[in-house]
Amino acid sequence: MENISPAEKYKFKRKIEELKDIKGQHTELISLYIPPKKQISDVMAQLRDEYSQSSNIKSKQTRKNVLSAIESIMSQLRYFKTPPPNGVVFFVGEGAKSGKQPKMMSQVIEPPMPISIYLYRCDSQFYLEPLEEMLEEKDSYGLLLIDRRECTIGFLFGKKIEMAAYLTSRVPGKHGRGGQSQRRFERLTEIAAHEWFVKAGKKASELFLEKDNLKGVLVGGPGPTKRMFLNQNYLDYRIADKILGIYDTGYTDEYGLKELVNNAANDLEELDIIKEKRIMNRFMEEVRSDSGLAVYGEEEVKRALEIGAVDMLILSDAIRKYKLKISCPSCGYSGETVSESDEDIKCPECKSPAVIEEKKDILEEYSDMAEQSSTKVEIISKDTEEGNILIKAFGGIAGILRYKID
Secondary structure, eight states: OOTTTTHHHHHHHHHHHHHTTOSSSSEEEEEEEEEETOOHHHHHHHHHHHHHHTTOOHHHHHHHHHHHHHHHHHHEEEEOOSEEEEEEEEEEEEEEEEOOOOOEEEEEESSSOOOOEEEEEEEBBBHHHHHHHHSSOOEEEEEEESSSSEEEEEEEEEEEEEEEEEEEEOOOOOOOOOOHHHHHHHHHHHHHHHHHHHHHHHHHHHHTTTTEEEEEEEEETTOOEEEEEHTTSOOOOHHTTTEEEEEEEOOHHHHHHHHHHHHHHOTTTHHHHHHHHHHHHHHHHHHHTTOEEEEEEEHHHHHHTTTTHHHHHHETTOOOOOOEEOOTTTOOOEEEEEOOOOOBBTTTTOBBBBBEEEEEEEHHHHHHHHHHHTTTEEEEEESHHHHHHHHHHTTTTTEEEESOOO
């Protein structure tokens, strides 16, 4: 999804999250994937056939819900002469989030990448696997930390660092006695070290060779051991050819994986995790210097966006809030509210159940405002150290201004 903006990628991810939460009481949720070159007439023909077969469902309620879902899809398909360039996916049926009352759901998604399958499925939950695969980071980088005591092997997937294996050695420490005893001890130590490096190299090579899209390998550790390990060819030659750099780290455990990625930042500038680090470092510099160009908090950032003063909008993907336009059938109230849920919304005037007229993800709301003033939008992952600071210290919404404002 390299050509998709961070905001568009976030919107797509949120839609999938919401659909994943929905469950049907029976097999009455329909997922329909239509690839770009599929004839709409062929799809309509299959839906008519599915409608005919569904008329034989024994359960009256399930039959009614499935038929209503198929009718809804057919009604919407009449507006399509051909599928969109990337295809289209329909998710329709009677379902509910956990503990809530079921209702008819309908979501039409034009994915950011072309759909390769044509699929009709009726189940108790929506079939989302093809869309979830689009969000997966295809490329990965191998991470290897090595010294005579321990070895940690991990991977960098986009913005996530994952540990894959941790090994410890039985190589003895330094021997204090002299003479023949010391020389014998040193020989035994070197044999033990060789066996340890063979073991570590074999494990790292196995894990790295399993990845089809391994773009490169970063190697780190304290002292000269890591270079000796590489020079003596303990890694499979196919992995040795992928080594991008060797870096000094103070740790060879899981913490060292983060240290390794940080130390390799100058060589990996195009990676998302490095870009996020640079963005947050720039923001934190403005905060520390008290330059007046850092802004954070929902109301403060919104006000700055409204006057076009924001150069870069920085948002956390951990925020889960909606801007809702609501009306009240009981007292006639009409207005807007911000809520962490779109369920059980009450009228602020009479406390009766309110009707949601329009729902918008709060990050989508801020992104749309940014677009109007040509403000760059950056979505920061909650899985990184910088993302954790953004959400905990600044509420997940921040920005760098073009100029100072009062």
